[in-house]
Amino acid sequence: MTVQSPSTPSQSLWRPNRDRSRLIQTIVKCICGAFAAVSIITTLGIVATLLFETITFLQEIPLWQFLTDRKWTPLFASKEFGIFVLVSATVMISIISILVAMPLGLLAAICLSEYASPRMRKILKPVLEVLAGVPTVVYGYFALLTVTPSLQALLEFLTPLLNVFLAVLNALPFIAIESLPELKGFNSLSAGLVLGVMITPLVASLSEDAIYSVPQRLRDGAYALGTTKRETITSVVLPAALSGIVSSLILAISRAVGETMIVTLAAGANPTLGLNPFVPVMTMTAFIVQVTKGDAVHGSIAYQTLFAVGTTLFLITLALNIFSFWFVRRFREKYD
Amino acid sequence: MNINDTSPSDRPINIELFKPNLAKRYNLDRIFAFLAWGATTIAVAILAWLLFTILVDGIGTLNWNFIDSFASRKAERAGIKAALAGTLWVMGVVAVFSFPIGVGAGIFLEEFSEDNWFTRLVEINISNLAGVPSIIYGLLGLAAFVRLFGFGRSVLAGGLTLVLLILPVIIVSTREALRTVPDGIRAAGFALGATRWQVIWHHILPAAMPGILTGMILSLSRAIGETAPLLAIGAASFIAFKPNSVLSDFTVLPIQIYDWVGRPKKEFHDLAASGIIVLMSVLLLMNAGAIYLRNRFQQNR
CATH class of the missing domain: 1.10.3720.10 (MetI-like)
Incomplete structure (x- = not known):
């Protein structure tokens, strides 16, 4: 066996060949940069497609008509384009959902952050994650086939009681309600309730992050002043975490506004103006699904209406998201 | 109220204001803790309800x-x-x-x-x-x-x-x-x-x-x-x-x-x-x- 002498190296083995590595690095960097640019292209694509068809739409239907018509019948012979009909349904369902998600999510966040032991936290957080990971079509099934029948049964069960209540109300002056409202098979009440359940994990986990990050010394200071646990939470911890909590609520509303499957399945497809949660309505997202399910011919007014509604939806959620970012930036309490 | 305006002998002090009233405050605390745990329980219960109904409805027709x-x-x-x-x-x-x-x-x-x-x-x-x-x-x-x-x-x-x-x-x-x-x-x-x-x-x-x-x-x-x-x-x-x-x-x-x-x-x-x-x-x-x-x-x- 010969030991190779260090004095006879093949020099090319050690030559670093930096140029080639540098070239490869430049190429890779450009490819990765192009991949990163996909996000910019996506945004541009969304804005361009929405704007293009919406402008064609607005050339045929004036903006004023779009905003002030009181009926929504773009697929019928006598067409009317009152976007407000769809917006009112979306707003009503979103309000119902946030009325569910705000107390439920916020209290759950307080419980996880302040009351639960570390072991409890370890069990409960994954449960919330599962709740957040359930596909929306499953919630749609739940709303239409479980919650609505349950609510109808509950209303029927409570009817005698409600009738008494109604009689008392009608005995008072100025109030005249003829009969109890009947809960239809499609209604915005159960859609809103289930939508609220869907966005609860979002509120809970984002608020929990905000509450959990409030420094312990603020709580200790409050305890030293003789406050109880609840007083510490409501008057020290929650105000300190306010920006995070509000932004989580706004993001949840934005999610509710853009949600599609629950409202399409459970709230129906009946564009009516008004805020009655017992009857079928049609949200913006439900309209988009209705049109795309039937074969909307490219260039037809139905196809353009699709994008006009999409633009409205996009603008509403964008405004909510920007407001949420602004709120965090403006009102964030900084510690350390 | 002006902070310098603290002449204690001038006015009768409302003692009620400073009473800790602990029993009532602790009761409120208990209600609040109950609500917080209640909300979490409701969230878990809804998940269980959802999974349960789907299992009951769907297990019968689930086969090869x-x-x-x-x-x-x-x-x-x-x-x-x-x-x-x-x-x-x-x-x-x-x-x-x-x-x-x-x-x-x-x-x-x-x-x-x-x-x-x-x-x-x-x-x-x-x-x-x-x-x-x-x-x-x-x-x-x-x-x-x-x-x-x-x-x-x-x-x-x-x-x-x-x-x-x-x-x-x-x-x-x-x-x-x-x-x-x-x-x-x-x-x-x-x-x-x-x-x-x-x-x-x-x-x-x-x-x-x-x-x-x-x-x-x-x-x-x-x-x-x-x-x-x-x-x-x-x-x-x-x-x-x-x-x-x-x-x-x-x-x-x-x-x-x-x-x-x-x-x-x-x-x-x-x-x-x-x-x-x-x-x-x-x-x-x-x-x-x-x-x-x-x-x-x-x-x-």
Whole structure:
């Protein structure tokens, strides 16, 4: 066996060949940069497609008509384009959902952050994650086939009681309600309730992050002043975490506004103006699904209406998201 | 009230104000704690209720025939063969495109980029895109992939739409995974004369790969459950064949479920529940895989 002498190296083995590595690095960097640019292209694509068809739409239907018509019948012979009909349904369902998600999510966040032991936290957080990971079509099934029948049964069960209540109300002056409202098979009440359940994990986990990050010394200071646990939470911890909590609520509303499957399945497809949660309505997202399910011919007014509604939806959620970012930036309490 | 105006002897002091009244305050505390635990219990109970009803409704019709039959107008002969195959095809397209693009973009933002206008623009875009409703992506897919590029209502159009939808999630999770790799590895690589890319390729990516894969699996599990964007590009709900190329028509599991829920007959509702059981089982498996990967990753470090 010969030991190779260090004095006879093949020099090319050690030559670093930096140029080639540098070239490869430049190429890779450009490819990765192009991949990163996909996000910019996506945004541009969304804005361009929405704007293009919406402008064609607005050339045929004036903006004023779009905003002030009181009926929504773009697929019928006598067409009317009152976007407000769809917006009112979306707003009503979103309000119902946030009325569910705000107390439920916020209290759950307080419980996880302040009351639960570390072991409890370890069990409960994954449960919330599962709740957040359930596909929306499953919630749609739940709303239409479980919650609505349950609510109808509950209303029927409570009817005698409600009738008494109604009689008392009608005995008072100025109030005249003829009969109890009947809960239809499609209604915005159960859609809103289930939508609220869907966005609860979002509120809970984002608020929990905000509450959990409030420094312990603020709580200790409050305890030293003789406050109880609840007083510490409501008057020290929650105000300190306010920006995070509000932004989580706004993001949840934005999610509710853009949600599609629950409202399409459970709230129906009946564009009516008004805020009655017992009857079928049609949200913006439900309209988009209705049109795309039937074969909307490219260039037809139905196809353009699709994008006009999409633009409205996009603008509403964008405004909510920007407001949420602004709120965090403006009102964030900084510690350390 | 002026702070200097504290002459105690002038006015009678309202003692009631300073009384701690502890009994009442502790009672309020108990009510508050009860409410907080109540809210958490309600959330858990609703999840249990949801899972329970779906199991009860769907377990009866869940059998091998259901998995191995195509959609049918007769409830007793209908199954999810086409939907399962469609879901697999679409997820294949999503994985093939979103993995390199998402990881590449993540590497660019975390390892290569300097703080310039391009990087900032990309970052703003990513956080904005995460807040866009999924159905808007469907409209983009309809206008761009289905019409403009002429893919039709195909597996490719549906897959690419979902790729755009989950890219922000993948990019963010990739960046988090890259950030957990200690800087010492980078410094050691540079000290031996390696270029940045050589360090990334040989050392950082292998170290971050479990984290990246975890994020990838979670993103894919989100894409599997998405219905709205695929409805918007017009994916059909009645398909009686398996897709045989990326350009064939398709349906996916959530759309099949949506179709069955929307029908008036009770038999189809039960089929929908069975479909949901299959869908949720797949999601559960994927999440379990992601958690397993995450735990192994944490042990190794």
